[in-house]
Amino acid sequence: MDTNEAKTYGIGELLDLARERAVPVVRGIPDTALDAPTPCAEYDVKALVNHLFQVVVQFQRLAAKEASDFGASAPDRVAEGSDWRERFVAEADRLVVAWSAPGAEEGVTGAMDMPARLVGSMALLDLTVHVWDLARATGRGYGEADAVVVEELAGAVAQLEPTARKMGVFGEPVGVAGDASAFERLLGRTGRDPGWG
Template sequence: MARERAVPVVRALPDEALAAPTPCAEYDVKTLVNHLFQVVVQFQRLAAKEASDFTETPDRVGAGADWRERLVEEIDKLVAAWSVPGAEDGVTGAMSMPARLVGSMALLDLTVHVWDLARATGREYRLGEAAAPVVEQLAGAVEELAPTARRMGVFGDPVPVAEGAPGFERLLARTGRDPHWKG
């Protein structure tokens, strides 16, 4: 589901929008695409129980005009890596986190950052009712990760949403995003 939503957004990102702001205040579109590239590649490693390195973010956008298709290829590799039997078993990463939670983090990053990119470039990104179980799983991961993620600056403070807001809006708000953000 996240891949199917991500690919059209990534392929439609215009070069002229690379300097545009995003719902992530510290990232413009180009910086966020490079960040997304980095997390997608590193979460592939974590699925295989390999060492990862999130400390440096290479400029993959600046490495060639084919960056959109290279990112799509990496997203496909991410999906394949987490689809391998046993990927969600045991622990992974230097923090020795449960692999299933790390897989949820990969899905959360892909989902939320692609929403960020869609919003930043004026595209719609909606999740229908069929996505409700995934949104619920991600909401559980956000609740588990939130205290540490907020301390580390990964999540902002929760944003208030209307009572009865859709689950995806509540999920975005829990990560510190305004679900109605406009650039």
């Protein structure tokens, strides 16, 4: 094997990196910030937490090639009890396990019969970008996403961008500085201002 050959990361491995960054952000959300605005304009902090909860639960099903149910609105997991942060962590752990299972990235999955790896990248996008949203909204540090995660997401966004923008999933692109990092450029492509605050 060529030692100079770049490692190909599985979606489960990439989700594990994103989960490592997500857990301290979610655990650190104070109850007093739940009604604060976020860079994702249609959500306040509580609504975005509930949306992200729905993502990590439903994408476990998609990893197993089962039908998902995103419904009209996300269930209010925050209202289900004060342990919602630890329940989120447990579901994020299950998401990593689901996408690390043999065969999870193979074939197609979901109602639109999309390539399974691309679907897994959609979960990775939410677990990265929405956690950045939550970090910004609650004054917590996030820094830069892992380079291998950004690289995977850049390719996924390139494939998803036209349809996602038409459906309103991505906002209009936001211009970033010429010296912006790859992660800041990714945020801009999803309609976020990297300097939001």
